[in-house]
Amino acid sequence: MTTSLQDDTLDPIMRSFEHVLSQLSGASFAGKATYQGRMLDTIKRLLKHPSGIAAIEPRIGELEQAGIFEGTDWAVPSSLVPGMVGNTLRMAEPRTVALECISLLRFLAAARDEKAQPSLPTEHARHFLAQVLALNLDRILGAHHEAARIKAGELDSAVDALLKHILANVGTEGILGQLVDEVWRILRQRPIQVDHVKSMILQIALAMKEEGQSFSASDTRLGADRLISALFGPTELCREDPGLEVYRDRLGAADTGTLQAEATGMARAMHDTGLVSDYHAAFLRFVLESGQGHLVSDALGLSSTGLDSLRCYQALVQQLIEVAVRQGTAQAVLGIALMLERGILYSPPIAPSLWRLLGARLTPTSESALIAAFGADPTPHQRLVAGVMMLLGLPLGIGQGNNPTCQAARALSMWALNDPDYLLWQLAQATSNDRVIMHFEGQSLDSALLPAGLALHTPLDADPVSVVLVPHLDRIYAEMGRLVAGRGEDPHRWINPELHGWWVGREFHIAVDVATGKLHAYDQFIRDFHKAYHPFHNGNEPVIHPQPAGIAVTDSQGSFIGWHAISIIRVALDQSGVMRVYFFNPNNDSGQDWGHGIVVSTQGNGERLGEASLPFEQFTSRLYIFHDDGLKTASEVPVDEDQITSIRELALQSWAQNRH
Amino acid sequence: MHTKDQQKGYIAILGWSLRCIDALERFDRRYVIVAPQWAEDYATQHDIPFISWDFERLNDRSFELATRLNEMGVDVAIPLFEETVEWAGAVNSVLMGNPRLLGQSMLFRDKSLMKRRAQLGGIRVGIFEEAMDQTDVIRFLKRVNQTLLKLDGDPNDPIHFKAFDKAGCLGHRVIRSPDDVAAIADDEFPALLESHLDGWEFAVEAWIKDRKIQFLNISEYVTLGYSVFVPATPELEKYRAKITEQIEKLIEVFDIDFGFIHPEYFVTNDGTMYFGEVAYRPPGFNAFELMERAYGFNAYQALVLAFDPKATQEELDAFFPTPVKDAKGHAGCFGVYPRRRVVSELSIPPETENDPYFEFHELAPPMESKVTKRTAFGTHWGLVYFFGEDPHRLRDLLKAQEDLDFYL
Structure with missing residues (x-):
């Protein structure tokens, strides 16, 4: 049931809704279009309201009668294509998103009640919704993609809620198979945070209990059984x-x-x-x-x-x-x-550091941050120790949550992998003094004295170590950015080694000119990357420490979305003889489609738990920053011009399209 | 479609407005839309009675249009936009056999003639003058401020610069210094200059039939060019009797038998009314929508009744509500101008969208990122609508919108 507080805020919206609906329904064909916009605005407000969906649902028939779909592509529901829904919900302007939501609710009405939509048989409506749900599992699973986060629209969380609502009503039959595969795909990356996965498995379990008979596809059944039994x-x-x-x-x-x-x-x-x-x-x-x-x-x-x-x-x-x-x-x-x-x-300092952690008393600030994120039971201290265990066991399982703090998440993963002693020291500083002190070119930076960085508030959807440390690291990162702001070059040249550790190569390579954003000596950049990282060109030298690198993230159409921080873990041949870059993406789900056939793999190509990988050329085509240790390689092998050309072409078709 | 009553008037609408067509579709009068050619396809597709017409310049063809409408049996033409006011005057003088209507419409179209006529009729207006070039403007600015006994160096009282024949705030500039004058382009002349009147500005919408006011609405401006609401606060409504007197004077002076007028006034602290200007067409700032929200009647249908010679007094009485008393609440709207020079997206401020009085907006996403510098009171980028019970809260809410960014 809704609370009275929500009803207070719902009433005025409903008043507008009634007024605009009466205008729309009273309008002649000529006026319909002029009232649809305001109707959709009102619906948009309702969708954003916690009890909005419940308020709209019984009115779907009226809305359709009034002509909300008239003259639009949604006018004939039987001709709609499930595959296009996701894109509309993600990309379109808010009114179109609102219209798509109403359209989904119309399908839901039809799926529940034979009489609701004479032109839309119950079976068709259910099938349509099942397909929509299966195609938008990421939203239901709550896995946030970089693309989705950067382009976050005002209706995103409302749409997520709507999809979950539809899922709860339609049930998981038909989409279970896809759901199970998706859960396995995510789990193979061994994320630290599995709450959303667990809730999906719970959904699957409930669905299988209800519809055990119809759910017979044996492979899926087995996969689902393993997931459910592992938990329950x-x-x-x-x-x-x-x-x-x-x-x-x-x-x-x-x-x-x-x-x-x-x-x-x-x-x-x-x-x-x-x-x-x-x-x-x-x-x-x-x-x-x-x-x-x-x-x-x-x-x-x-x-x-x-x-x-x-x-x-x-x-x-x-x-x-x-x-x-x-x-x-x-x-x-x-x-x-x-x-x-x-x-x-x-390693000598680790065990004593862990004893220190076990005996630590957390400051009230750390405690309240942990309680805000996870609740009071288990206690914040127990929660934190568990978090440290997970991070040390799964250094590549950390995710940034829905926060713009990929730098901090990457740093935590790097330390957990490479320098756990240092990680435990940072954590001890934060939990006992509410501050982290780092040094930048000799100058000490005290997170307690710095203004907020990229994240405006403590991340609540991250792991315990992130909850405690990320606010500090984020501030320090932002301050380092301010200190180098005037230097006219990419700040990561100086920030990356100072923030992450001495092992970050001091030779800095960037593919674009910072002032103009245009490609700069790109062929040389590609050649340099081969010489630094490609075992066939660098004298077969492995990656020694995880190295920070910058990626130009593109969406599934290959269009540029933004710059993103990752770390290169290794470069090696996979089982089929393809040279691949294995890297860590602090994003919550590494399996992303970067367009033009570049699909980041997370399993099946020699990845270790938590690693993402791409063939060397494909990876290079999205790379824009990397570090090199500056050591002379024993025997350099020149890079084929063909190789450089094909990489350049891949970049020019996507993120670098307007940069040459 | 509503059944049409052949016994009632046949209406020609000069100008294209979907809202107006919608109102007519739902009304019992036969109608025909006279509008530019670009609307023809839409009209044909949707079976809207349509005559394609070019309103660019009033010329001999007005008689051709009038004859054509006459042959169709049309009783009266109603102008929707400033540009069609004299066309309606010309057509109606033929349809009704009353040549005076053309002259009258010319008065409405020329702000300077309009003021003179008002002044001659004993209506109080501010000081005004026509300007042919920049020197005229500077002289007027100086003279007005001399009259106010300002010394050299005192801040000037502003003057207003208005295009003769444009609707509403288009081409309206506030001039405070000779620098402001230098920014006026040559093609903005000739223009009307007016002294600034300190006072409360408001607008009136009056439907007139048989020289009698059928319904009088007072629209309160919160800030000129930004926001207006309907009905006005009790503080302004207390002048209703005085305002009604003023409108009756206008009816006399401008010899208005029927139709719809939209004058603007100032009321000064001592209760004196100053006439600003009057238009013979629906107001631009969508007061029609606000009245529909507040009172529930369709103002376009009201327009038809006021123009239709076959409409009866009983019909009118039954149509109009009682002002103020019958209002379900107060409806207001705010005209949005981008406040930044470069904008990329439309974003309704949460404090606006979450306000219980907020209803909806008609703002378009930005077409281009660079915002043209606003020299005059330009055209807003769209309106945001509010509705609520408390006029004072509504007024303050509309005022507060001025400090918010709708375009980022």
Whole structure:
């Protein structure tokens, strides 16, 4: 039900709605067009209102009668094409978006009630909506693409809400297959944040329960079953999702063999999907509490490397589990397992840093930021420790959320990968002093004294470490930008090494002239990139540290969207012999279509968890900034002119179109 | 389509307006639209009775048009836009066999003649003069300020510069200094100069039939050229009796038997009314829409009744509501001008869109990013509409819009 507060704000909109609707319905054919615009404006306001959809729904018939669709492409619903809906919702001006929304609600009315739309059979309407939903899963999943975020329209969240509303009404049948594939695709990137994925799996589970019979496509069924069981019943003792209490009772009564089977079953489900069930967390806590710590390594699914780490740092790991692994932070189990596998505990400062973290007392500011983002249970400290575990285990799983802070997210991922000690130091500064101090060309920058950067408020849709650190890093990044503003060259030349670390190459290459935005010595830029990164041209030297790079992001049509920060992780041949750049995109979902056949791959081409990849040429065609260490390569191999030409052409067709 | 009553008048509308056509489609009078050729395709497609006509210059062809309309059995022509006012006068003088109507329409078309006629009739107007070139403007500015006993160096009282024959605020400049004069292009002359009257400016819409006011609306300006609302605040409505007297005077002086007038006045602190100008056509700032919102009657249909010689007094009485008393609330609109020099998108400020009085807007997304510098009171980029119960709140709300950016 709506609250009275919402009704207060709804009333005046409804008053306008009634007035304009009466004008529209009273209008003759000549006046229709002149009243449609204002009708759509009123509908737009309603859509943005929390109870707006509920208010419009019963009026769809009236709106259609009044002539809202008259004279438009939406006039004949049976001729509409589902494939075009997504683009309209994304790109069109607000009135057209509002019209498309009304059109969807008309389909929904038809899908629910045979009599609502005589010309639109229920079956057709349902099928149409299912296709629309399947084609717009990204919006339902809440995965924010760079393109969508930059071009965010005023109606975007209203449209998301509408699609979810339609999903709730139409059900997931028919789109389940696509949904399942999409969830798997995202999970294979091993994101730290899986809440939206979990909620989709819940949808799938509910749908399958309801429509179990009709949902028979076996592959999909299997894929969906694995997802659902990983979350709700990964092992024998919790197969039917009995609830945590019953599960603990069963554990208490289980014999050694059963417990052993539980441990391996839990681990298998976790490593298979990247999802950790709350039962898994309960199991770990049970074995530690009942003095059966020997089961931990099996429950974490450790290899000999991980097992060795665990044995060396048993007390620390047990304490980390004790603090971080709780109901609500079960994903930390995966973090801990993968962190142990990385062997980073052997680096001398890491274990003591983690002990410092375990003993840390958070400042009220840090606590309230964590509570605002995640709630008070588990406690902010437990939440943060879990966050650190996930970040250290999945350095490439971090995402910027819906925030313009790709630089900060990239820095966090780089430190987690390359310099976890430094990351833990930054975090300690922030949690105990509410400030992060970094240095820029000798000058110290104190985040507590700096004005806000790109993000106007604390990111709430990010992981715990980001929630604490990003506001500081963002301010420091912005301040560095101000300090170099007058230098007439791209600021990242100086900012990248100072912000990220000494290992960022000091030789800076940029493809465009900063003053004019035009391409500048582009062929040389391409050649230089080959010499610096392409193993066939640089003496087979691997990428040693992750290197920041700048990408000209393009949309699926190949048009320029904006500059984006990524890091290059490795360059290597994939299993089919194609040289690929493997990189990290701080964006939440790396699998993006950059147009003209350049589709970023996230699996199946030799990617490690969290990596995105493109063939070297395709990657180069979207690159505009990279760093090089300036060391002479042992044996340089010249780059073919053909190769340079084809890369140049790819760039000129897309982002560089008006830049030459 | 509404059934047409053959016993009632047959109306010709001079000018193209979809809102007007819509009103006529829903009314019982037969009608024909006389409008430029570019509208012909649309009219043919939608079965709108249509005569294609070029209104550029009034010439001998006005008789041709009048004859043609006469043969069709048309009773009266109604002008929609400033440019068609004298065409309507010419046509009606033929249709009604009354040559005086052409002369009368010429008075409405020439701001200087109009003022003189008003003055001759004993209506109070400000000081005014015709200007043929820039020197005339400078002399008038100096003379007015001498009259006000200003010394050299005192800030000047402004004067107003208006094109003779343009509607509303088009070509209207406020002149404060000789520098402002230098910015006036030669092709803006001749023009009318007026002294500035300090006071409360408002407009009146009056439907007249048989020399009698059938309905009188007072439109209160919040800021000239920006915002107006209907009905006015009680503070302005208290002058209604006085205003009615003024309109009756106008009817006498301009010899108006029927039709619709849209005069502007100033009322000074002591309650004196100064006549500004009068137009014989619907107002530009969409007061028709506001009246429909406030009172619920269609002002275009009212226009037809006021012009149609076959309309009866009973019909008129039944059509019009009682001013102020019958209003369901106050309706206002705000004309948006971009405030920045370079704009890229239309963006309704949240404080506007979330206001309970906000209704809708008719703003177009920007066609080009560079905003032409506003020298005169130019044409706004569209209107934003509000409706609510409290006239004072509405007034303050309209005023507040002036500080907001609708184009970013």
